Amino acid sequence: MVDDSNRPSLQDQTPDLSVIVLCYHAGEPIKLLVQRLIDALVGSGVPTFELVLVANDWPGSTDQTAKIVSALAIADTRLVPVIERKEGMMGWDVRQGLRRAHGNVLAIFEGDGQVAPVELIRAYNLLRRGSYDIVKTYRAARHDGFKRRCLSFVYNGLFHLLFPRVRARDINSKPKLLTRAAYEQLRLSADDWFIDAEIMLQAQSLNLRIGELPTTFQSLEGRQSFVTAGTVVEFIGNLIRYRFKTFRRSRRR
16 A cells, blocks of 8 residues: 555645546445555656545435445545435436546546556556547456447447547546546536447547547446446437437538
8 A cells, every 4th residue: 555644635736636436336345446546646646636436326225335435535635525416327426526526637437446546547647648638448358248248339339330420439438537628618418328428429529639548347346237238228319319419400500
């Protein structure tokens, strides 16, 4: 574990990096992931950072993630808890996290442990040294099962069929990193799983510069995936609606 006992407070400075960690129903394993992220960020020399821990939940839920996140944040001022009554799915959580983030660079990171923190560091370094507005990963190696790979193949294939101008692979892969300037140009509204596609589609429309790098996607331990065949049907419906919306908009010009 990295010794960071002399770290500066973030109260009066803008962090170089804000990491929006999606913690929905992550449970006890989020403790280890948060520490691994801190160790990686400190060890790689990121000057200042914050972890925005998004643990929104539905009324009546008995899941303990929100309490765990609250306790972690009390012990470390670099941790920013976002705990609200949920009004949407992943997209809503992402948007709430982005709104609470203060960094010059914003990263969206899944809290399920399937991507190692070192991948975040690699993406951050590419963004900082390259001429990019957005840097994202694509899953070159996957250990999450045949079904998930098939669902992803179908979704990405349809995405590129409908939006061939978007030069990016594996649209839903994270981490995704954006400069503050790039984020402030986006007008995100998706409350569901469409948020990744919405980011990439708007980035292409704005001619933002996109960098990519390969990552390894590990198996999911401890719970079932929230991504199902029904989720992909939802994805596809959103893609088709967005395609028709952009088509009508272009016809009016």
